[in-house]
Structures are given as structure tokens and as C-alpha cells.
Amino acid sequence: MPFAVTLSAAMTDQTEAAYRDAELLAAIAAGDMRAFERLYKTYFRKIVGFAARMTSRTDLAEEIASETVLAIWRGAGGYQGTAKPSTWIFGIAYRQALTALRRSDKDLRAKEAAGDMVGDEAAPDEVERLFLRDTLGRALAELSPEHRAVVELTYVYGYTAVEISEIIERPVGTVKTRLMHARKNLKSIMTAPPASGEEEEPNG
Numbered sequence: 001m002p003f004a005v006t007l008s009a010a011m012t013d014q015t016e017a018a019y020r021d022a023e024l025l026a027a028i029a030a031g032d033m034r035a036f037e038r039l040y041k042t043y044f045r046k047i048v049g050f051a052a053r054m055t056s057r058t059d060l061a062e063e064i065a066s067e068t069v070l071a072i073w074r075g076a077g078g079y080q081g082t083a084k085p086s087t088w089i090f091g092i093a094y095r096q097a098l099t100a101l102r103r104s105d106k107d108l109r110a111k112e113a114a115g116d117m118v119g120d121e122a123a124p125d126e127v128e129r130l131f132l133r134d135t136l137g138r139a140l141a142e143l144s145p146e147h148r149a150v151v152e153l154t155y156v157y158g159y160t161a162v163e164i165s166e167i168i169e170r171p172v173g174t175v176k177t178r179l180m181h182a183r184k185n186l187k188s189i190m191t192a193p194p195a196s197g198e199e200e201e202p203n204g
Contacts, residue, residue, distance in 0.1 A: 021085035029077035040069055047093045054149045056141040060100050068093045083166045091167040094149055139189040147182040
């Protein structure tokens, strides 16, 4: 199939999806639970994945997704149609993720002050181990949440710099700068020699 035809079909699919999602948001604003369930099925797992990679905290991902869809249910009437529905939805997810990180950091500091910290030997859950095992996953984990979000939205979800600027509520120039620094940092992290404790043993 010619590339132009394929691209046209993809754009048509995106337009139809945006129109469908806008209709769902309008119905949700009117209290339609069925519409909410349809939007939930479309976006919940996507938001979980986005939140997990943005925060490097799989233990927070479902909480963030739940808070996001709850915010959509409560605030669907605030969608004005000036951006794609998915852009508006991921903007909510982005802000919820930052809020969850701040709250988590505050709780962590409180536990440290109370002497209730869990020892370093506590094992991460299986999902986190699988995620961090991947080289790129480890590199992404060393970026700030804001930089991870830009990388995620660009390369996983295919948003443009303009759309990302709407999601994170920052100028397009800031988006481009964050992406540039993220790429530079990822390259530096992934090409760095292993730490002394991680060097491979010489072959016998």
C-alpha cells in the first residue's frame, strides 16, 4: 500500500478517535456512566503505562491512573475542544503524576523523620524489576520525571512538541529543550562504562 494512502488512513483513524472521545467527554459531562466506562477502557491502561514510565514508580502508576479517570469524571465539562481529547486527558495524567510524586516524597521524608524507613534489602515488586532490567528502562529511570514525560509522550505516544506543550502546560521551546537534554542524558547514561561492581568477570 502506498505510504500516502497509509498515512491518510492513519490520520482518518486519529480524527475518528478524537471525534469519538470528544463525544464521550460530552456524555460524561452529562453524567453518562456508560460513556465513562468506554473512556475508562480506552485510556486506563495507557495512563498506567505512562505514569509508570514517567515516575519510575510502578507502585504509584495505578493510583495515578485512578485519580486521573476520577478527575475526568468530575471535570469532563471543562473540556473545551481546543485540543485533542487525548491531549487533554494526558495533561490531567501528567499533573496527577507530579502531585503523586510530591506526596510520595513528603511521606518518605515523614517516615525518615520518624525512623520508620524500610531497609534497603526490601525487594521491589516483579513489575518494577522487569521494567528496570531493561537497559533503556534503567537509563530513563535516571532522568527527572519531567524529562521522562517528554520522552514518553514523544516516542511512545507520538505527540508533537505543540501537543506536549499543551499537556505539560509549558512553551514549545521548553518541550524541545527538555527533549534535547533528555536525549543527551540518555546517550551519556547508556554509553557510560559499568560501575566497578558491575564489571564482567574475565573469561577463564
